[in-house]
C-alpha cells in the first residue's frame with residue numbers, strides 16, 4: 001500500500017479530495033480494487049458506502065480491472081442515429097466481448113457512454129483519450145488493429 005499511502009499523504013488525508021485520490025489510485029492500479037477502497041475508507045475515516053457512490057457515479061472510474069486500452073462507444077442520440085449500434089456490434093464481434101467487459105488478453109475494455117458532447121463528429125469511438133469521429137463499421141477493424149500493436 002506504499003503507493004496508496006503516498007497518494008493519501010499528497011492530499012493530506014482529506015476526505016474532501018476523494019475524487020482526486022480515486023483518480024490517482026485508478027491511474028496506478030488501472031481500476032479501483034475493493035481492498036484498496038476499504039483501506040482508503042479506513043485511512044480517511046470516510047464511509048465505504050460514500051466512496052462507492054462516488055466511484056459508481058463517475059463513469060471514468062472502474063471497479064473492475066480494465067484492459068490496456070479503453071474503447072468507449074458513444075450511444076447518445078446523434079451517434080445512435082448515425083450508426084453507433086452497428087459500430088458497437090462490430091467492436092463486440094471483433095473483440096469477442098460485450099460492452100462492459102475486458103478481452104481475455106487484457107488488451108481492451110469496451111464500454112458505452114451517452115453523449116460525449118461532440119455530436120458533430122458522430123458516431124464517435126474514443127480509444128483511451130483519442131477521439132475517432134465518423135467511425136463506420138468498415139473503419140472498426142483498422143481501428144482495433146492500430147491499438148493491437150502497442
Ligand code: FES
Nearest residue numbers: 074076079116118
Ligand atoms: S451523441 Fe455522441 S457525441 Fe453527442
